[in-house]
Amino acid sequence: MAHVRLDKISKKFGSHTALINLDLDIADGQFFVLLGPTGAGKTTTLRLIAGLDAPTSGGISIAEQDVSGWSAAERDVALVFQYYSLYPHYTVRQNLEFPLKSKVRRMSQQDIDHRIAKASKTLRIEHLLERKTDRLSGGEMQRVSIGRAIVREPRVFLMDEPLSNLDAKLRELLRSELKDLQMKLGATFLYVTHDQVEAMSMGDQVGVLNQGRIIQVGTPQQIYNQPHDTFVATFVGSPAMNLLQADVRGGRAVVLPGKLELPVDQAAGGRAAKLTGPATLGIRSEDVMVGVNEAVEARVHGVENQGVEKVVTLRVQDCLMKATVPARLELSIDSVVRFSFKQEKLHFFEPGSGNNLFYGEEKRNG
Amino acid sequence: MADIVLRDVEKYFGDNYIIRKLNLEIRHREFVVLLGPSGCGKTTTLRAIAGLEEIDTGDILIDGVPVQALQAADRDIAFVFQLYALYPHLTAYENIAFPLRAMRESAQTIDKRVMDAAKALKIEHLLRKRPGALSGGDLQRVAIGRALVRRPKALLMDEPIGALDAKLREEMRTELKRLHIENEATTVYVTHDQVEAMSMADKIAIMNDGVLQQVGTPTEVYSHPANLFVAQFIGSPIMNVAKGMVRPGEGSTRIILGDNDATLEFPQKLYPMIVNKKHAEDELTLGIRPEGVQVARNQTAGFVAVEAHIIEPLGPFDIVDLKFGKQMMRARTPSGYVEKAGDVVWAKLDETQTHFFSTRTGESLQIQL
Structure with missing residues (x-):
């Protein structure tokens, strides 16, 4: 169970304020999309939840527990980036094993094999397991990156524009796949993007972020049909309103x-x-x-x-x-x-x- | 005047072809878009027309004259790049005026031409600014102004708006097309974005792996794609494709999808049409765009029961993934028409919008019901 809550979060980098009084409530098992233009504060929000950065003020809780003092590893969340951070000289299997072989986990090889089999089946990468990652296409690499997050069975998946490097056709395909995956896993997803089509098509809830502030949170239909202001009205929908x-x-x-x-x-x-x-x-x-x-x-x-x-x-x-x-x-x-x-x-x-x-x-x- | 003709143009690098047997005619005043994925040879083709790249065989003719021997500067063609190559220390005005100064035009002519271009591009208020003070869209307008001011025979553009954000790209699309209509310069435009190609081009030339796949108007390439590559490269959401076995039925032609996933009924006349095409295999590939997949909430004659899998609300309409057995097809429905994932609805492929391709070659069988 992983209900994620951000309570009046602010983040300053020197004199620059990246986030202002951000409240966010992501229900367990929800696909939540944070949508906004470059520089809106989307990635900062993700990094704060992941524990890679600390907020200037405000609190973060995961599953009703205040995680403010917790390290990134203790929070048990998985991050998937735009650039697949895979080990190039290792096989897909080795890449998937890696997060499970950490000393903290002490998992048996049998359990590891079981998890990898399950994840690779879900992502349809079973045939790639023995291949080195530098021999993969962009779409395959992104699937493996997601696989590396899945095998850990984290409480929350955090995704930072994972599809934006792929070509249009593949992006469309992976959009459906990701949504399907999230439904199958029943996991909590926080997905960050600047692409309103991704937000509309995948999100159960969409939060529109601009200049460090949440402007509106709602279902895709609400965001589209009842925009809070002209920013949301013109940012969501193509052609623009x-x-x-x-x-x-x-x-x-x-x-x-x-x-x-x-x-x-x-x-x-x-x-x-x-x-x-x-x-x-x-x-x-x-x-x-x-x-x-x-x-x-x-x-x-x-x-x-x-x-x-x-x-x-x-x-x-x-x-x-x-x-x-x-x-x-x-x-x-x-x-x-x-x-x-x-x-x-x-x-x-x-x-x-x-x-x-x-x-x-x-x-x-x- | 500028007719551009490419005749059997080839370019190779070692044993690898970059462009293969390319034949293309670009008529005076036409707006032609070279469209394809990265590495398909579109930019090389554009650069070859400009004289920035040499070709290995074939001819490039501008107004009937072979230009291989001409330097880029002597071809009277202007080039606009994705990254605006402006002089940072010069104002927008001086950047636009630069090619005219190089041609030693009179101050009066220069001023008039610069102001005309600025007016067309709506950048009159920016002329005194330096590039550092301009936004991405404005920089690209200045770069285009500099290309236009020479009144070249042809304007070549390489992904000129690819680096801009979505909203600005949308605006620039309309502006560029408008500009083309007003100044009537023959334009060759390179992009990997099918939306740009569809919305701006008089004619689209689609390339893949150095080979020209199809040339046609936006409507032609959308409605009558020559092969599976074009079918799936043009249009968003992507055209659904599924393999099927063709069987004559009683009063109908049956197509059995995939691994016996669903049996679809088509008109009886389809079977002889397929046989007529001497299509050796009885397996073919069906293609249908999401708007061609008809959906009903109640059982309807000729429709098959399918499960709604994922619903993507896109605003004015929804895209619904439907499970024809294991075969997934996406349908375009009115917003909220299918209520939730897991619902059973009825679906049919509109036969007039169904495309038939050879599974082996990917070529269209050119059957239109």
Whole structure:
């Protein structure tokens, strides 16, 4: 059992503050993804939990035990890095054996063999056991690195962008495999990435981190459908959510007077009807409807073929928006089209802070 | 004007081919993307066009003229690299103006050309800054500005946005394509990212191991891949592939997946089509994109029962791993359509979106239902 808890963690490196008052609660058996851009503090968080660094203030507990004073080895967590740290001149089997042969463990060779057999079966690397690690492909090496973590049967798996060095196809394959592995093991995973697709597709819970602060924690659906602020709204989802500066009054939003105005009286469960003043409107590309009878006129600024669908950039004066349309729709560059927004899918953010004006309330409306 | 033609181009290093019998035509004003994994020969091809790399056999013609004898500088081609090679001590303006100064253009011409390029790239406000003060995206814009300002016959780009973060890459994709439409320079663009290729190219040339696999519009390579490599390199999530045995059925053609994992029914006319292709083996490889795997929550005629294994919510839709026996296939469903892992649902492969490949050669059998 390994419930992981971070309580008001701060970490400073000299004058640089890497983490500020970080609270994190990872349930036993959960696949938790920490998502954020470079420099957000993701890796620092992992290192603190692993015991490789000590927090400046705050507490860390694993399985309800305060582990602040514990060494990395005592915490019984396993780290998997982006760069597979394998011993190059040893075989896969020797690499897997290594963590089990430590003097502290005193495991019998029989137990070791049993664990290696089990782990290599799970990861489908049985046929590679006698091969030297420098003869492996990238995907195989990453499987072996993960294997080295699995054989220890640690309480928590910590993974630092383990897939980002692999090519797109392999990354996609290993995404499913990792998720499958975590479900089979029933283990607690803390997985760090800057790739929102990885976060969405694997996480039971996703924590979005920016500049050392946790902005939002939720299921992938919550993060996607009810973003806390414009940072989360544009970081999660591809293409990024469209943001438009508007003046809202009497149930109407004016982005460009006379050119781009839209009703918002039904938006946000009717709450937008009472909104007055400047607001940042957010709308995802799949919630922008393109068709001959829609309300607003635009020019086609760009068309991106993405196979199953197209992403069209629409332009109204200097205002650019993306819309997702079916691949069969023929749209030529610079032609005139009409579009509108699905009102119930609009988001409203405060222009200064970027905070979602209806956060929490949006949630209750699903 | 710039038509670029590659004719039987080969390049080898010892016994190893880097490029093998490459034939490619790039028409005036076209935006052609050379796409492939690392080491496939795409960058070598680009450098050969630029004159930065010599070829061993074959011809490269620009506007009908063989250019092997011409130095890079005399080919009137501009090159943009992944790592912006800018002069750190010069302002953005001077960096862009540099090639024109080297050509001894008048101050007036230089100013006009630099300002035109800056306007197209929306970097007018950055012209007085030095590279050290610019972000990655802006640096690349300046580097592109420097390439454009000479008004070259052709613009060659080697993963120009590969080093930028995801969001900026998305913006730059639209901008670069827009720029191409406005300045009409023939563009050859190298990338390993199929999304970039699909979204920007007029024509994609896919390479693997030095061999050109297919040339076509984004729609052609996506909908009619010539072989398994192209099928699985283009598109995300990846096209599902599964081996199957073909059997004539009563009023149908049956395909038995993998190790007797599931039996799928296809139209009767499929069997003679496969026989017609003189496909010696009765084993073939099926390919189907996740959007071609139809899913129903209730039992439906022609659908087979499958177990949902992993559900990946991607926002506007979910990708669901379905177990056809031991064979896994991924389907694209509306968000939340399959509730949870372990649920049993019904699935069918849309025959019009199913691709048939020879297992032995990987080539498409060119059968379209």
